[in-house]
Amino acid sequence: MDRVRETGPPSTASAQAARELQIGVGVAPEAFRARETYAALDLGTNNCRLLIARPERRPRRRGNDCLRIIDAFSRIVRLGEGLGKAGRISEAAIERTIAALDICREKMEARGVTRSRLVATQACRSAANGDEFIERVRERTGLRLDIIDRETEARFAARGCGALADPAAESVLLFDIGGGSTELVWLARERRNDNGAYAFRAWTSLELGVVTLAEHFGGRSVSTEIFAAMAQQARESLTPFAQRMANERRCPRFHLLGTSGTVTTLAGVHLGLERYNRWRVDGLWMSDDDASRAIMRLRAMNFEERVANGCIGPQRADLVLAGCAIFEAIRGLFPAPRTRIADRGLREGMLLELMEADGALTRGA
Structure with a gap:
C-alpha cells in the first residue's frame, strides 16, 4: 500500500474542516430563514455533551448545506463509574449527571430550542437501573432521554x-x-x-x-x-x-x-x-x-x-x-x-438527520 500523506499544513486542513461544518460563522442567508432551533444531547458513559444549531442553506451550492452552531456544552460526568463491578449507576454519578443535564436544559431554554434529540448510550444500556435513571432525569429536569441501540x-x-x-x-x-x-x-x-x-x-x-x-x-x-x-x-x-x-x-x-x-x-x-x-x-x-x-x-x-x-x-x-x-x-x-x-460525531449526526427530516437541509450536507 502506498503511503499517502496530508497535503498542506495541519492548520490548513483543520480550517477547511471547520468551514465544512460552518461552526459559529456567518449569518444564515436571507433566502432561508430557519424557523427551528435544534439541539442534540449525547449522554455517554463518561461525558455529557450538548450542541445547539440552526441550519444554514447555501442555495447556489447543491449538497453543501451545513450546521450553524450557536451554543455547546460538554462536561465529564463519569456516569459509568464503577458500573462494570456493581452493574448499576451509582447515586454519586446520578447526581453529577443530573447537575450537568440541568445546565443543558437551561441552555436549551435560553436558546429557544424547538426541536431536539436527547440520547443516552452504553452506560444506560447496560445498567440494571438504566430505565430508573432515565425516569429520574425526566422528573428532575423535564428532559426525556432515549436509550439508543448500538x-x-x-x-x-x-x-x-x-x-x-x-x-x-x-x-x-x-x-x-x-x-x-x-x-x-x-x-x-x-x-x-x-x-x-x-x-x-x-x-x-x-x-x-x-x-x-x-x-x-x-x-x-x-x-x-x-x-x-x-x-x-x-x-x-x-x-x-x-x-x-x-x-x-x-x-x-x-x-x-x-x-x-x-x-x-x-x-x-x-x-x-x-x-x-x-x-x-x-x-x-x-x-x-x-x-x-x-x-x-x-x-x-x-x-x-x-x-x-x-x-x-x-x-x-x-x-x-x-x-x-x-x-x-x-x-x-x-x-x-x-x-x-x-472533533465531531454523534451530536452532529443527530442534528443533520433532524434537519433533513424537516426539509431544512438537503441530504449530503
Missing part, C-alpha cells in the same frame, strides 16, 4: 463525521472510542454519486471503552506490561470484525477516521498545543508515524504530567492511555497510512 449510535457517528472522509478513498474505517463502548463502521463507496457519500457497509459495537478498560487494569500508573495487556484485550474483542472485513477492498487512499476524546487528545499532543484547540484538531490528518510518536509521548508521561497537560487535564488523565491501547489495537488490525481526526 446500531443507531454507530449510524449517528458516521453521519456526523463522514464528511471528513477522503472523497478519493474507496473505503474508510470509522471508529468511535467511547467511555463504555467502541463502535467501528466500514464506509464504502459503491458508486460515484452527486454528493460523494459513502455507504454504511458494516458495523460493530463492543462493550469496551476507556472507562471500562481503565477500571479493570488501572489508569493512573500504566506500565509497559499493563498497556500491552489492555491492547491485547482490545485486539481480541476487535478480531472478529477484522476477520469479517478482511476481504473488503482497500485502495491506496484507504484511511482511518477517528472520533473520540482519545484521538482528539492525541492530535493535541501531536501538535504540541498548550491548550486544546478544536479549530486546529478537527479535520487534522495524522500519519501512522505521527500517531505512534504521539502515543509514545503520552506513555512516557506519568500521571501528574498527564494531569498538567492542557490537552488532557485531571478528568482524562487516568483514561487516555486506555483509549490509546484501543487505538493501537485498531491500527494493528486495520493498518492504514493515515488517520483523520474528527
Whole structure:
C-alpha cells in the first residue's frame, strides 16, 4: 500500500474542516430563514455533551448545506463509574449527571430550542437501573432521554463525521472510542454519486471503552506490561470484525477516521498545543508515524504530567492511555497510512438527520 500523506499544513486542513461544518460563522442567508432551533444531547458513559444549531442553506451550492452552531456544552460526568463491578449507576454519578443535564436544559431554554434529540448510550444500556435513571432525569429536569441501540449510535457517528472522509478513498474505517463502548463502521463507496457519500457497509459495537478498560487494569500508573495487556484485550474483542472485513477492498487512499476524546487528545499532543484547540484538531490528518510518536509521548508521561497537560487535564488523565491501547489495537488490525481526526460525531449526526427530516437541509450536507 502506498503511503499517502496530508497535503498542506495541519492548520490548513483543520480550517477547511471547520468551514465544512460552518461552526459559529456567518449569518444564515436571507433566502432561508430557519424557523427551528435544534439541539442534540449525547449522554455517554463518561461525558455529557450538548450542541445547539440552526441550519444554514447555501442555495447556489447543491449538497453543501451545513450546521450553524450557536451554543455547546460538554462536561465529564463519569456516569459509568464503577458500573462494570456493581452493574448499576451509582447515586454519586446520578447526581453529577443530573447537575450537568440541568445546565443543558437551561441552555436549551435560553436558546429557544424547538426541536431536539436527547440520547443516552452504553452506560444506560447496560445498567440494571438504566430505565430508573432515565425516569429520574425526566422528573428532575423535564428532559426525556432515549436509550439508543448500538446500531443507531454507530449510524449517528458516521453521519456526523463522514464528511471528513477522503472523497478519493474507496473505503474508510470509522471508529468511535467511547467511555463504555467502541463502535467501528466500514464506509464504502459503491458508486460515484452527486454528493460523494459513502455507504454504511458494516458495523460493530463492543462493550469496551476507556472507562471500562481503565477500571479493570488501572489508569493512573500504566506500565509497559499493563498497556500491552489492555491492547491485547482490545485486539481480541476487535478480531472478529477484522476477520469479517478482511476481504473488503482497500485502495491506496484507504484511511482511518477517528472520533473520540482519545484521538482528539492525541492530535493535541501531536501538535504540541498548550491548550486544546478544536479549530486546529478537527479535520487534522495524522500519519501512522505521527500517531505512534504521539502515543509514545503520552506513555512516557506519568500521571501528574498527564494531569498538567492542557490537552488532557485531571478528568482524562487516568483514561487516555486506555483509549490509546484501543487505538493501537485498531491500527494493528486495520493498518492504514493515515488517520483523520474528527472533533465531531454523534451530536452532529443527530442534528443533520433532524434537519433533513424537516426539509431544512438537503441530504449530503
